Amino acid sequence: MDGASTRNNARRDFYERIDGLSMAPLWESLHQLVPPSPAPKYVPVAWDYDKVRPFLMESGSLITAKEAVRRVLILENPALRGTACTTPTLYAGLQLILPGEVAPSHRHTQSALRFIVEGEGAYTAVDGERTIMHEGDFVITPTWTWHDHGNDSSRPMVWLDGLDIPLVALFNAGFAENGETDEQPITTPPGTSDAKFASGLLPVDWKPTRQTSPIFNYPYARTREALHGLKKAGPPDACHGYKLRYVNPANGGSPMATMGTFMQLLPQGFETAPYRSTDGTVFSVVEGEGESRVGDQVFRWKKRDHFVVPSWARVVHKADSEAVLFSFSDRPVQERLDLWREDRSGR
Structure with missing residues (x-):
């Protein structure tokens, strides 16, 4: 037996003996644990709303x-099947609520966002206040707040649910409670949060008690107006077009501590420069048509379609017509931990 074989046998014997003490040699896995650059174990993926919608509507006939x-169909990453994950840190799904239905009140430690994809006139209630939802609205149900949804309109309502379920599971910090009634008591007139906190001013003696935004509905009409104003103010950013981030007016941070949310406008014919960042991102198409090249894959998209750009995957967006994209990611967590990084070099 040569020296290399003797050494390998000795190592194998050593590994087997330390395994009994629940130990393992770092040197056998160091390059996987500390890679030279991010190596995500999930993949780019897209969902065509025209193909998804019939299944959403069918689910409405199967369960109330x-x-x-x-009633949600999970947008599960094909590389993470069985985990209910869209990325390793984010959950996304499409929720359907039919006319006359109520999704009963509950609360949980997971933070949730709702981005309205189809319909208008349904409501979300958060801690005693209701808001009416319209297409393109961004609504939050912060951690440990009572919330329920109802549809008083004559049409189905569909929205994108985004939650930090995988992050909360990582910390083993998940708690949930069901409400005593399907619809929580309404204790605050509609529009109160907006009146107090959405004008660029704050009540003089108000002090925030949590990291989440005191606004829980960011209307699309207001967001679209802001994008239009940004477009008039100057040329588009090479990598993003015209891109804005939603903010908590109390501290300038993201509306929720664990998820960042963004809206960007791509002018007709505009193609972004190649870009990548460490936050895996879920996109929802609000307006227009175009395509996104993610790594070596190309996704054609139109209004109401969805797609995922994994961490450190190079992406190029191209708009056939003027387009608007909503997106959310775990960027706030990465920034707080000094982990977030971007690459605008195009390499």
């Missing part, structure tokens, strides 16, 4: 919103 608690 009350039975399901939340």
